[in-house]
Amino acid sequence: MVSDNSCGDLLPACNGEGVTITFLEQVLDILLEYILKTFDRSTKVIDFHYPDELLEGFNWMLDEQPNTLEDLLVTCRTTLKYAVKTGHPRYFNQLSTGLDMVGLAADWLTSTANTNMFTYEIAPVFVLLEYITLKKMREMIGWPGGCGDGIFSPGGAISNMYALLIARYKLFPEVKEKGMAAIPKLIAFTSEHSHFSIKKAAAALGIGTDGVVLIKCDVRGKIIPADLERRILEAKQKGFVPFFVNATAGTTVYGAFDPLVAIADICNKYKVWMHVDAAWGGGLLMSRKHRWKLNGAERGNSVTWNPHKMMGVPLQCSALLVREEGLLQNCNQMNACYLFQPDKQYDLSYDTGDKALQCGRHVDIFKLWLMWRAKGTMGFEAQIDKCLDLSDYLYNKIRNREGFEMVLDGKPQHTNVCFWYLPHSIRHLPDNEERRSLLLKVAPQIKTRMMSFGTTMVSYQPQGDKVNFFRMVISNPAATQEDIDFLIEEIERLGQDL
């Protein structure tokens, strides 16, 4: 028991070993209980409460006075009670789902090691593992010998920002000193279905969202290459400089794979940097059955790949891979001599910190590396193939089911399955404005009920002229056909009277 103790009794307190061990073991017990519940289908995915209820129901305040260790343990339990069980087999709400036990263990170790990635000096093993893993990822992309460069960054949006940053630097290195005012107007191209981080990065980098041209997609959400070429020519005719094409391998909503080979041909023709945003689709590179969907990615100049999505690595774990070595360093380095002393005793090429936009950089590598050791490439492959099989199962089950309507024709390419549920009241209405105005309320209403019951979670959104629909994604290895069946029936149960 640690009931009478306070944090002042923990290490580094004198004779703090016993209390420390007891406290951390009690924390482990709480975490183990949560883990077991996470995988137990009889527990809720979420015990939902409105913000005011949570704020008023508990004392979360920060005070002058300390609290006991016992109070902290109670707080930990409360925090987890109202957390969303993102590893629950019926949690389908985001692209990142699941709770990998090896990844989790690795993350605990990472927290315990509590260091930064800037130099080999303070993170020798992690720096080496990052080097090894980035090389392996580049091999999987198809770059000969795994040559090139890369960095782990705090999420796909920042990885995409890096890509824009180095593409700009490659063309106009003077931008680093002189800024955007000294160079011509740049235009980036990305599909209307692509992730908002391209525009967000363009705004931040001083390019401006007007410098991002959205390319038309076909009905499946894939870039139409002819439109890309047309818009590149249009930009050139205006005297602008097309400098960056973002091709998405696995769009957020439809899970579409842009035609990478056709895009690579166009980028090659017009000498434009080709970036492949495979944040979501990159995991498919691990699968012999599905990796053809990324054919052409090897022709990209840079690739974003988030192992925290399809590969189930704990958050966060995102990599930017770059074909040309040295660009990241040249683009970002500032040579701060209090971090990157040139007169150290070891090979300074391992001090990778100056490649980063960040100064301190969190250790995101160990969880990916240890999971890879645990599963082998074949284990990741099996896990990913299983998720894609499940999405096929879902697709086949609902595509002709009464009350369900698919947003897209044809088999899904990724695990995204997009559909409307039609309550009886609107099922037989003609497809007109009135029906759409009713239909757009259905998914939010079902979602609200779903959250209240806490039985499952799935996301919805509109897309273009298509009103709110459900977007199922499966990245959780814990999910089974039974969970897919449950989801379908739960949507019917919650929505039938609407």
Place this chain on the structure above:
Amino acid sequence: MVSDNSCGDLLPACNGEGVTITFLEQVLDILLEYILKTFDRSTKVIDFHYPDELLEGFNWMLDEQPNTLEDLLVTCRTTLKYAVKTGHPRYFNQLSTGLDMVGLAADWLTSTANTNMFTYEIAPVFVLLEYITLKKMREMIGWPGGCGDGIFSPGGAISNMYALLIARYKLFPEVKEKGMAAIPKLIAFTSEHSHFSIKKAAAALGIGTDGVVLIKCDVRGKIIPADLERRILEAKQKGFVPFFVNATAGTTVYGAFDPLVAIADICNKYKVWMHVDAAWGGGLLMSRKHRWKLNGAERGNSVTWNPHKMMGVPLQCSALLVREEGLLQNCNQMNACYLFQPDKQYDLSYDTGDKALQCGRHVDIFKLWLMWRAKGTMGFEAQIDKCLDLSDYLYNKIRNREGFEMVLDGKPQHTNVCFWYLPHSIRHLPDNEERRSLLLKVAPQIKTRMMSFGTTMVSYQPQGDKVNFFRMVISNPAATQEDIDFLIEEIERLGQDL
């Protein structure tokens, strides 16, 4: 024992509970052993090996085939064996040191909850705790009622980048759409002793490093306000727009506090955004004895404050606090409707994700919040006061000690104590070029030996015309006077024959 098991036997495998519990308990044992060693002064801070030795001494490769759980446990032990014990009482190498047991427990819980900060929907408690903590931090800065805005970001460099970003947006909101080409040339001001992240951010944001004017410092490393005003006027005369002044509260090398009140007066006079980079010094706001050093911070428009530095929160934990509410949101939002559905059932002001440059954002709040609960504000105060007392102790001990020479006159304002160690061979040489060329090699040589012995770690660097000197910093609550004594004697032992 889990010796015959593989990761396929862990949850979510059928009947995986037993193996999972055993595996995670064994991981905990490894971590506990590391923690006990961390605080044991008879263990090394680092068991240093050169990159090639580590690469060749072990099999770190990623293969097709899986490995057993037993192999993973061995690997975890190896990884920790060669890790730097950043919590060791004699680790003084970086601004972030120490290993707080409550912070660590909270980080383990965070990993287990494995969620993202973008919406209340998937991180209800963490979103609320971020709200509460940011408000509390703004109160500590001195903004009435804790009003304002803020965000936790992946490190101080990114927090500083946010500050530049919103300062630019505040003055020229059209930059978001139209980019830097559409607005006048902007100039940011920061001291020659300030953190390199200001220049790094300026390069990234398309302002260019030429748009960053370095202001002169006095001998203690503090901005000279008259030089700031002069350079602002100079920029205006050239037709440029001064838009951002970075004042540092706790510089990286000297630990200097810029004169915030004088800077605030100048910023007010010329209507320039005042940012306070208190990444390192912010912790002193918790101390009634030392917070006067940040007087004037409350007049800043934004403040960077890294609890992972002086407050000992596990990496990473950095906040940007902003006086004006709504700017972060307006500057960065892209309204992606698949994340920020406008038709949700709860108060959407809790969906803070669109304030961020990131899409997914790691949960960095729980460790800070739980530590604050554990210690209370008074606990942080005691911890910080103790570190500052220790730096006084060090200063007093070496300032007149034979063989030591202080880089600065006068008592340190933060825990930074900068000094040269002079081996006998150069102790009595005249202060000329020859002596300097010998002296600059001393710190690197001592550091190399220090790493080989692994007994302690402290950083060195040059600064301006001052050749390599040691920069001691104390942020580790585990350190005592005995450790300071050890450091001094160890430098003497390692350096005397040079």
